[in-house]
Amino acid sequence: MPPSRAEAPAGARADARLDAWRDLPAAQQPEWPDRARLDAAMATLATLPPLVFAGECDQLKERLGAVARGEAFLLQGGDCAETFAGATADAIRGKVKTVLQMAVVLTYGASVPVVKLGRMAGQFAKPRSSGSETRVVDGESVTLPAYRGDAVNDLAFTPEARTPDPERLLRVYNASAGTLNLIRAFTQGGFADLRQVHEWNRGFVRDSGAMARYEDMARDIERALAFMAACGADPREFRTVDFYASHEALILDYERALTRTDSRTGLPYDVSAHLVWLGERTRQLDGAHVAFAAGIRNPIGVKVGPTTTPDDALALIERLDPDREPGRLTFITRMGAGRIREALPELVAKVTASGAQVAWVCDPMHGNTYESASGYKTRRFEDVVDEVRGFFEVHRALGTWPGGLHVELTGDDVTECTGGGGGLADADLGTRYETACDPRLNHQQSLELAFLVAEMLAER
Numbered sequence: 176m177p178p179s180r181a182e183a184p185a186g187a188r189a190d191a192r193l194d195a196w197r198d199l200p201a202a203q204q205p206e207w208p209d210r211a212r213l214d215a216a217m218a219t220l221a222t223l224p225p226l227v228f229a230g231e232c233d234q235l236k237e238r239l240g241a242v243a244r245g246e247a248f249l250l251q252g253g254d255c256a257e258t259f260a261g262a263t264a265d266a267i268r269g270k271v272k273t274v275l276q277m278a279v280v281l282t283y284g285a286s287v288p289v290v291k292l293g294r295m296a297g298q299f300a301k302p303r304s305s306g307s308e309t310r311v312v313d314g315e316s317v318t319l320p321a322y323r324g325d326a327v328n329d330l331a332f333t334p335e336a337r338t339p340d341p342e343r344l345l346r347v348y349n350a351s352a353g354t355l356n357l358i359r360a361f362t363q364g365g366f367a368d369l370r371q372v373h374e375w376n377r378g379f380v381r382d383s384g385a386m387a388r389y390e391d392m393a394r395d396i397e398r399a400l401a402f403m404a405a406c407g408a409d410p411r412e413f414r415t416v417d418f419y420a421s422h423e424a425l426i427l428d429y430e431r432a433l434t435r436t437d438s439r440t441g442l443p444y445d446v447s448a449h450l451v452w453l454g455e456r457t458r459q460l461d462g463a464h465v466a467f468a469a470g471i472r473n474p475i476g477v478k479v480g481p482t483t484t485p486d487d488a489l490a491l492i493e494r495l496d497p498d499r500e501p502g503r504l505t506f507i508t509r510m511g512a513g514r515i516r517e518a519l520p521e522l523v524a525k526v527t528a529s530g531a532q533v534a535w536v537c538d539p540m541h542g543n544t545y546e547s548a549s550g551y552k553t554r555r556f557e558d559v560v561d562e563v564r565g566f567f568e569v570h571r572a573l574g575t576w577p578g579g580l581h582v583e584l585t586g587d588d589v590t591e592c593t594g595g596g597g598g599l600a601d602a603d604l605g606t607r608y609e610t611a612c613d614p615r616l617n618h619q620q621s622l623e624l625a626f627l628v629a630e631m632l633a634e635r
C-alpha cells in the first residue's frame with residue numbers, strides 16, 4: 176500500500192535526519208579506492224534482513240534504564256577486534272561462556288540483575304591512532320595503510336591486504352549473522368543454565384591454584400543456589416539468559432545501510448546491533464558520528480576519555496538524549512588508572528547535578544595500554560583492576576551508581592595482558608599473542624576480574 180499523504184513527509188523528514196551525517200566531517204573513515212563498489216555493496220546490504228529486532232533494542236534500553244537508576248549492573252565484553260577467521264564455534268562459545276561465568280559472580284556481588292552485552296557479532300571495524308603503519312621488510316622501510324579491522328582490510332602486511340575493500344562489509348553482515356545466531360542458540364538452548372555456569376566457576380576455582388582465594392565466594396554462591404531451589408524456585412527459570420550484541424558504530428555507510436524503520440512505531444533503528452557506541456576518537460559534537468547516533472532509536476554508548484570536560488558531557492546528553500529517556504545513553508569512561516580519580520569526579524558530579532540520568536560504565540582497558548619492553552602492545556592486569564577500583568571510589572564518594580564494566584576479553588588462554596594470579600610476565604607475551612588489535616584479558620584474568628569486582632560491589 177502506498178504511504179498516506181500524511182505519512183510521506185514524516186518519512187522524508189526521518190530520512191533526511193538519518194542522512195544528515197553525510198554533510199559533516201566523519202573521522203576514521205576508510206579511504207575506499209572505488210566509491211561505486213562501496214555504493215553497490217551498500218545497496219545490497221540495504222536489502223538484507225535486520226540482524227536484530229527493534230523491540231529487542233527497546234528491551235535493552237529498558238534494562239539500561241535500570242542500570243542508570245542503580246537497579247542493575249552492565250557487563251559488556253568481547254574482542255577488541257572480531258575477525259572473520261575468528262568467528263568459529265569454539266571462539267564464540269569461549270567468549271559467551273566467559274561472559275556468563277563473570278555475570279554469575281557479578282550478580283552475586285551486586286545483588287541486582289546483570290545485563291549481558293557482547294562486544295560481539297559486529298565489532299569488526301577499528302579506529303586507529305595513525306592512518307599508516309611502517310615496518311622494516313627485508314631491510315627496507317615500508318609504509319602501508321593501517322589495519323582498520325576485517326570490515327575494511329586485512330591484517331597481513333602487504334599492499335593488497337591493506338587496501339580497503341568495501342565487499343568486506345557484506346562479510347561483516349554474514350559473520351555477524353552467524354555469530355548472533357550461535358549466541359542466541361547457546362543462550363536460549365540450555366548452554367547458559369545457571370547451575371551449569373556455576374559448575375564451570377566452581378571447577379575453575381578448584382583447579383586453578385591462583386584462584387583459590389575465591390573458593391569461599393564460590394561456596395557462598397552454591398549455598399544461595401541451594402537456598403533458591405529449597406524455596407521452590409522453578410529450575411526452568413534459570414535455563415536461559417538474554418544476551419545482547421553491541422559494537423562501535425564506526426563505518427557510517429555500513430550502519431546507515433542497516434538502519435530500518437520499525438514496523439510497529441515508524442521509528443528508525445540501527446538493526447546491526449542492539450546497542451552501538453561512539454568511540455573516543457569519533458564523539459565530536461559537530462561530527463558525523465554524533466549526528467548519525469542522534470537519528471536512531473537504539474540505546475547509545477559514548478566512550479569518554481580523560482580530556483572530556485563536563486560541558487562536553489552535557490552537550491553530548493543534549494544531542495543524544497534530548498528527551499532524557501531512561502537507558503538511552505551510557506557513558507563508558509576510559510580514563511586510565513592514573514587519571515580516573517582526578518578526571519571522573521567533576522564529570523559525574525556535573526552530569527548528576529544537571530538532572531540527567533545516564534548509566535556510568537567503566538572501561539578499564541583503553542586508558543592503560545602501553546608497549547612492553549618486548550614490543551607487544553599490552554596492559555597490566557593490576558592497572559585494569561586499579562582503574563575499576565578508582566571508578567568505584569569516585570562513585571561511592573558522590574553517592575552515584577558504578578553501573579558496569581566494559582572489557583576486552585576472550586575465552587582463550589591467550590597471553591596478551593600481563594599480571595593476574597597466573598603471573599603472566601612480559602617475557603610470556605609472545606607465547607600466545609593473537610589479538611588483531613588491542614590486548615585482551617584471557618579466560619582466567621577475566622574471571623579473576625569478575626571476582627574482584629564482585630568483592631567491590633559487595634563492599635558497597
Ligand SMILES: O=C[C@H](O)[C@H](O)COP(=O)(O)O
Binds near residue numbers: 255302303305612613
Ligand atoms: O581499540 C581501540 C583502538 O582501535 C586502538 O586502541 C587503537 O590502537 P592504535 O593506537 O594501535 O591505533
Ligand SMILES: C=C(OP(=O)(O)O)C(=O)O
Binds near residue numbers: 255456613
Ligand atoms: C576503540 C576503542 O576504544 P576507545 O574509543 O575508547 O579508544 C575500543 O573500544 O576498542
Ligand SMILES: [Mn+2]
Binds near residue numbers: 256583613
Ligand atoms: Mn580496543
